[in-house]
Amino acid sequence: MTHLGVIQQLVLQQAQQAAPQATTTLGKPTVASIGFFFLIVAVTLVITYFAAKKTKTSSEFYAAGRSVSALQNGFALAGDYMSAASFLGISGMVALKGYDGMIYATGWLVGWPALMFLVAEPLRNLGKFTFADVVAFRLRQKPVRIAAAIGGILTVLFYTIAQMVGSGALIQLMFGLKYEIAEIIVGVVMLAYVLFGGMLATTWVQIIKAGLLLFGVTILTGLVLARFGFNPGNLYKAVVDQYGQPSLEPGGFVANPVEAVSLGLALMFGLLGLPHILMRFYTVPDAKAARKSVLYATGLIGYFYLIIPIVGFGAAVLTPGGRAFITSIDKGGNMASPILAEQLLGSGFLGFIAAVAFATILAVVAGLTLAGASAYSHDIYVNVIKGGHATEEEQVKAAKTATVVFGIFAVGLGILFKGQNVAFMVGLAFAIAASANFPALLMSIVWKRFTTMGAVWSILVGAFSSCIMILLSPTVWGEVFHHLDAAGKPYGILPWKNPAIFSMTAAFVAGIVVSLVTADQGAQDKFEDEKLRTYLGVGAE
């Protein structure tokens, strides 16, 4: 899997952890790292305590009472999006591979403008708690909600497993804890945030984490640039002197145009189908605030992706032993930023960066858990099982039960998938999101003729075609299930690593064809009323 090969490496490392050399305290818990870790957990738990007092109704639990400001939501969106894969993965990839790491950075940003142009405002105006509200708005509730919940939960689950497995490996490396203990700690703290504080606490945890992450990476970047007279050209010169000109040139990453575009589509439109991102749009008061929050988020994320390569290049040239030393700690290079932090400011700063990385994973998992729990409790329990009539008390109780179940699943699956290749799960999450959730969401907003059966088929075809294509790809069929060709290279029944270009198209075609052959007069009639709400926000919560 090209995409997020990063996380995969995190996990592969568990088995082959190299003994840390004398110049780093990585893997040995220090007073500084444990201190920062407890400080961050304690501060965020205090916030959760205050958020809990304000979380009584379902609207408060799922949508923070729609009281989040645009700037706050911008930080929270950025926090949800900048996972450990971005922070540790991209800097590590730049440190080891040079320019190819920068290609990732651009790909991870370009979904945001697309999100703004296509769905941000309609989503806010039509929805209540989940993106399924929008898809089901004028269609028959039950079938669409069930299908949308399947698409949403599949996406969130695969994303969560990857984060959990990645976090286990990371905590193991950083704090020297046992993998299973790390999983349980992540699970318990994450549950505490979500259960007691709901969306408000999760939002504040994301805001703090995004702030800490940007602060830490800015300091790292400043320190690196200070060594090169604040001229990136001097830094690049040092990189080329040590590792040669190819470090600044694109490598084999985008050699195949179909593969490159398919990866680009998954990254761009996967964002528009990620339930934990989409549900953030319901926390702001109106469409105008939703729009502004995307602008802030795009700015923060763009800034992050602009400076993170400097950290990566800095780690390659400022660490004694360079790439060889970084790979001796972690083959995937994921420890490049923490190692650099220790080189530049000592083990206290390492502790800070390590604690920020931990907070990053915790916060992202908390956001995912809340999204998974609302897909069940809001879409299935309230709207399908209870036919839309559940008391506030029942709703919050169902949401909390779903949260606990989802949390236990996350920890259990995280332990079960220990040492597994998780890159395919993150790839699957983005591909499912782009194929199952995005086409149905877009068509329900813009296409009058879209029908209930069209939505159901679009979601199911997108979800299953993307899953099956990834299963048959070289990454899973070859690398995970060890099917090797005569030359000993892993191969797939299908040659492509990323299915989005095909599975997304299939989802659109299925939605269009099925809609054209089925009739849904009710949906067409309601489309006109829906317009008033979509474009003017009349009647939006």
Add this chain to the structure above:
Amino acid sequence: MAEPARSGPSTDSRGNKSALQVLDSPDFKALVKKRWSVSMVLLALLFVTYYGFILLLATNKAFVTQKVGEVTTLAIPLGVAVIIFAWLLTAYYVGWANKSYDPEVERLKSQLKR
């Protein structure tokens, strides 16, 4: 705020139109059309920029590896430019929506019967 001078059937009506009348009004239809035209043009620019960048890297190595500094390759400023341009597109959309879309929304909303 002064109401913009307009011609057509919907100018004088304030707070007395049914939802159906607003939906049928040329102003509303023009608003929806305008919104998607702006979105589609910006999306097209984003596509050209991003997929152009990726395909350029994939297909024209000689071009992207030429030096723009002592060692810096053209690929580096190109990548930076894609990120900045994507943000500028987003900013342009917000500016357009605040200046042109929202006032029109408010005007149409004010025509609705209470």
